[in-house]
Amino acid sequence: MFADFDKKELTGLAFLLFLGISTPYLFSGYRIQMAELFLFMVYASTWNIQGGKMGYNTFGNIVFFGVGMYVCASTQIAVAFPLGEWTAAGGYKTFVHTPQQYFLGIPLGILLAGIVPAIIALIIGSALLVLRGHYFAIGTLGLGIASGEFATSLEIIGGGQGMTVPFWPKVAGLPHTFLGGGVNFFFTLSFLLFLAVFFFLRWLYKTRFGLILTAIRDNEDKAESMGIPTMHYKVTGWVFSAFFMGIAGGIFGNINGYIEPTEVAFAGATVGVFMVLMTILGGKGTLWGPIIGAFIFQLFKEFFWTYFLGWQLVALGALIIGIIIFFPEGIMGMLRQKYPALFGEVVDEEARLAQVTINTDD
Amino acid sequence: MILLQAPFLNLQALLDGLMVGAIFAFVAYGMALVWGVMNIINIVQGEFVILGGYITFTFYKMGLSPFIGIPFSFLLLFCLGFLIYRTIIFRVVSRDMFISILATFGISIVVQQLMNIGFGSQVETANSGLGTSFLFDGNITLSHIKIFSFIVCLLGASAVIYFMKTSKLGRAIRATAQNARAARILGVDTEKVYCYTYAINAAICGLAGSLVAMTYTLHPYIGLPYTVRSFMIVIVAGLGNFPAVLASGLGLGTIEEFSAYTLGQEYRIGFVFLMLVLILVYRSRKLAKKREYLK
Amino acid sequence: MTKILEVTDVSKAYGGVKANEDISLSIDQGSIVGLIGPNGSGKTTLFNSIVGAHPIDKGSIKFNNEELSTLTVDQISRRGLLRTFQQTKIYGQMTCMMNMKISKKLTGKFSDMFQTIPKEVEEEAEQILSFVGLYQKRNLRAGELSFGQQKLLELAMALINAPKMLILDEPTAGINPTLINGIVDRLIKVNKKYNITLFVIEHNMRVIMNLAQKIYCMAYGRILAEGKPEEIKNDKKVIDAYLGAAH
Numbered sequence: 001m002f003a004d005f006d007k008k009e010l011t012g013l014a015f016l017l018f019l020g021i022s023t024p025y026l027f028s029g030y031r032i033q034m035a036e037l038f039l040f041m042v043y044a045s046t047w048n049i050q051g052g053k054m055g056y057n058t059f060g061n062i063v064f065f066g067v068g069m070y071v072c073a074s075t076q077i078a079v080a081f082p083l084g085e086w087t088a089a090g091g092y093k094t095f096v097h098t099p100q101q102y103f104l105g106i107p108l109g110i111l112l113a114g115i116v117p118a119i120i121a122l123i124i125g126s127a128l129l130v131l132r133g134h135y136f137a138i139g140t141l142g143l144g145i146a147s148g149e150f151a152t153s154l155e156i157i158g159g160g161q162g163m164t165v166p167f168w169p170k171v172a173g174l175p176h177t178f179l180g181g182g183v184n185f186f187f188t189l190s191f192l193l194f195l196a197v198f199f200f201l202r203w204l205y206k207t208r209f210g211l212i213l214t215a216i217r218d219n220e221d222k223a224e225s226m227g228i229p230t231m232h233y234k235v236t237g238w239v240f241s242a243f244f245m246g247i248a249g250g251i252f253g254n255i256n257g258y259i260e261p262t263e264v265a266f267a268g269a270t271v272g273v274f275m276v277l278m279t280i281l282g283g284k285g286t287l288w289g290p291i292i293g294a295f296i297f298q299l300f301k302e303f304f305w306t307y308f309l310g311w312q313l314v315a316l317g318a319l320i321i322g323i324i325i326f327f328p329e330g331i332m333g334m335l336r337q338k339y340p341a342l343f344g345e346v347v348d349e350e351a352r353l354a355q356v357t358i359n360t361d362d
Numbered sequence: 363m364i365l366l367q368a369p370f371l372n373l374q375a376l377l378d379g380l381m382v383g384a385i386f387a388f389v390a391y392g393m394a395l396v397w398g399v400m401n402i403i404n405i406v407q408g409e410f411v412i413l414g415g416y417i418t419f420t421f422y423k424m425g426l427s428p429f430i431g432i433p434f435s436f437l438l439l440f441c442l443g444f445l446i447y448r449t450i451i452f453r454v455v456s457r458d459m460f461i462s463i464l465a466t467f468g469i470s471i472v473v474q475q476l477m478n479i480g481f482g483s484q485v486e487t488a489n490s491g492l493g494t495s496f497l498f499d500g501n502i503t504l505s506h507i508k509i510f511s512f513i514v515c516l517l518g519a520s521a522v523i524y525f526m527k528t529s530k531l532g533r534a535i536r537a538t539a540q541n542a543r544a545a546r547i548l549g550v551d552t553e554k555v556y557c558y559t560y561a562i563n564a565a566i567c568g569l570a571g572s573l574v575a576m577t578y579t580l581h582p583y584i585g586l587p588y589t590v591r592s593f594m595i596v597i598v599a600g601l602g603n604f605p606a607v608l609a610s611g612l613g614l615g616t617i618e619e620f621s622a623y624t625l626g627q628e629y630r631i632g633f634v635f636l637m638l639v640l641i642l643v644y645r646s647r648k649l650a651k652k653r654e655y656l657k
Numbered sequence: 658m659t660k661i662l663e664v665t666d667v668s669k670a671y672g673g674v675k676a677n678e679d680i681s682l683s684i685d686q687g688s689i690v691g692l693i694g695p696n697g698s699g700k701t702t703l704f705n706s707i708v709g710a711h712p713i714d715k716g717s718i719k720f721n722n723e724e725l726s727t728l729t730v731d732q733i734s735r736r737g738l739l740r741t742f743q744q745t746k747i748y749g750q751m752t753c754m755m756n757m758k759i760s761k762k763l764t765g766k767f768s769d770m771f772q773t774i775p776k777e778v779e780e781e782a783e784q785i786l787s788f789v790g791l792y793q794k795r796n797l798r799a800g801e802l803s804f805g806q807q808k809l810l811e812l813a814m815a816l817i818n819a820p821k822m823l824i825l826d827e828p829t830a831g832i833n834p835t836l837i838n839g840i841v842d843r844l845i846k847v848n849k850k851y852n853i854t855l856f857v858i859e860h861n862m863r864v865i866m867n868l869a870q871k872i873y874c875m876a877y878g879r880i881l882a883e884g885k886p887e888e889i890k891n892d893k894k895v896i897d898a899y900l901g902a903a904h
Contacts, residue, residue, distance in 0.1 A: 128642075135646065153632070209770045232770070233770065280464075314471075318472055321468035
């Protein structure tokens with residue numbers, strides 16, 4: 001499995017594995033931030049399929065995140081109690097899940113949190129992915145906000161008030177921290193999700209699919225006229241993103257404990273932009289760029305939240321502007337320019353200058 | 363259904379729609395200006411509007427008539443636009459459009475949050491003190507401030523168009539919009555043109571914002587819908603054609619009011635964004651049919 | 658001889674402008690056919706109609722006795738009818754080798770999307786690249802190539818799919834004279850060795866007279882004349898409309 005990894009990748013992966021495994025023991029004070037970090041990596045890596053590889057800059061992936069979050073929480077609740085009564089009563093204050101109900105709800109919820117957004121992506125993708133360039137960007141931005149507004153008006157999921165997520169259950173005879181307790185449990189889920197996304201994308205980018213995504217970014221008309229059904233590739237790519245974003249949403253909803261339409265689930269102006277920013281910061285169109293970007297971004301974010309409380313979003317807005325203006329190629333882009341050999345690119349001057357002559361003898 | 367039961371509501375919705383549509387059209391005209399001349403989609407448009415509104419609201423809160431605030435909204439936003447261009451926008455003008463979308467998105471987050479900190483997150487309105495007319499036995503209400511804002515929008519737009527047609531700067535702006543490189547060769551300082559275009563757009567938004575403050579409501583987070591409305595109007599009407607911008611602005615306002623009356627006010631913003639998506643998809647389907655793989 | 662392509666009464670209008678009017682022509686299996694005519698006479702429009710880039714207003718286009726006018730670009734290219742463009746269309750950010758790999762078509766099944774590209778395709782691509790003289794440049798980004806080299810790359814990208822018929826839009830336009838001879842030689846070899854029918858738009862009279870066995874001349878959206886190169890050269894209508902007195 002690791003046969004085709006080179007040294008740099010192995011080091012990076014080892015570092016991430018170390019973080020993933022040791023956090024609950026060594027940095028237990030930062031478990032939520034670390035879970036968020038791995039989820040950020042998922043957001044950025046899946047955004048990169050569209051924005052980086054394919055050249056379709058979307059603000060709409062947040063839709064799948066939000067839908068996944070609501071679907072997961074609703075499923076978790078609905079396996080035991082009527083959803084409407086739960087939200088009307090303010091959640092866990094009145095209803096308590098038994099451990100059996102809880103651990104039936106979690107896998108079911110997460111599975112549906114992946115599948116439902118994937119189906120949505122399949123449907124809206126066929127309509128929206130005909131848009132090109134900035135029309136796609138603004139269209140998906142509109143979609144994200146429309147979804148938030150729609151969720152606000154849906155009473156059964158709590159409308160604008162939002163809803164709570166089932167509590168980590170108490171099992172008779174076990175301490176409350178069994179399975180590491182709720183936080184550890186969801187931290188581990190985030191980490192596993194990240195690993196799944198990482199290995200999936202690593203494989204995907206090596207297949208013909210990855211090559212054609214790049215071709216679409218490069219010259220979509222050409223790809224079409226060469227007989228590549230570009231629409232299939234674009235939609236399939238979006239379905240992948242939606243599947244993983246949905247699951248990420250489901251997990252994040254559980255970590256947050258509380259879901260609300262515009263600030264938590266369909267937060268187009270925060271999380272929706274962050275994922276773009278992380279990818280650009282790390283380097284669009286590369287496998288590791290979004291991961292590095294997410295890591296640095298999370299550091300910035302924690303710093304701002306600690307030292308600029310109340311002004312943190314102003315600082316983040318300024319950070320966006322700064323990165324876009326001064327650093328649009330990202331870290332990977334910069335490294336690539338400076339050390340092309342690191343990326344397996346050989347600058348072959350001789351071949352570049354060679355005259356083409358056709359040998360007419362054969 | 364409700365419209366059939368109460369026929370007067372139709373007229374009411376139409377009137378309200380036209381009044382609010384004029385403001386949309388005015389803001390959209392500014393966006394078309396920036397888009398056409400600089401090839402930038404200015405996401406911060408809506409935040410400029412709301413900020414202009416808050417400036418007027420500040421005068422109202424100090425106990426003065428909000429009408430005093432109108433020129434201040436206009437001028438302060440002009441300065442702000444100038445400043446933002448000189449610090450940020452000039453770096454992204456010639457770059458990829460997505461870069462400028464993100465950069466203006468970043469500015470909009472900053473402006474939005476600063477407004478949130480400075481003015482609080484409650485819904486505000488600056489009461490103009492003008493009265494309201496009741497027509498048809500009180501079935502139709504028409505507040506005078508709406509008429510005022512309608513007229514101001516039309517006058518303001520006419521003034522901008524007149525300025526574009528006659529002044530030296532206006533001609534330079536139009537030349538740059540046609541072909542920036544050719545204009546540069548002919549001695550137009552395009553950098554200056556861009557700067558003033560951006561500032562004029564901000565000023566337009568400021569003026570519209572002060573009208574919004576008096577006619578409707580202010581909240582730090584409702585800027586984006588104004589941006590989206592402008593975008594929608596511009597893609598329907600095309601760049602730099604004011605009659606079309608006005609027509610589609612009024613049309614959008616009317617459709618929105620009718621939807622608000624039938625579906626309910628809470629669906630209004632969602633409806634706007636949904637319409638955006640539909641218009642975009644419809645437009646690109648039409649284009650895709652026409653698209654050819656020539657040459 | 659069997660006809661590989663039969664175009665009957667094809668018309669296409671853009672708005673009010675009739676770009677093609679009642680075009681009929683037929684091309685023999687294994688031949689090289691030229692299409693000449695002044696700029697704006699509707700040659701490229703005809704090519705676009707044949708490959709399905711836009712719907713035609715009336716008429717029929719048959720390729721190997723199969724009607725094409727209802728098929729999409731994608732489906733037509735799968736049947737072995739490929740084209741190149743006047744302005745080259747390549748993936749500028751990718752290497753020549755990647756350009757070749759992408760161009761290799763598969764059966765079109767969904768699972769094909771996720772195949773890794775087999776070694777044989779790479780070898781085949783190398784062979785074809787050396788056939789058109791680009792082997793040395795296989796790892797360069799296609800955008801770095803000169804215009805003429807890009808045209809050769811585009812030809813190679815069509816060849817890797819072993820088409821039955823190739824439609825070439827001005828293969829020698831904007832190419833230096835030494836390379837033109839090479840391209841003409843390659844085209845003849847493509848035709849003879851791989852038995853690929855060629856249909857070529859060309860403004861360079863010397864090239865087309867040497868290359869083609871049959872030439873159609875278009876003007877004002879109609880077929881003006883058809884015949885062997887010598888006949889066309891001496892046709893009064895063609896001289897008036899296109900060649901001028903100089904020839």
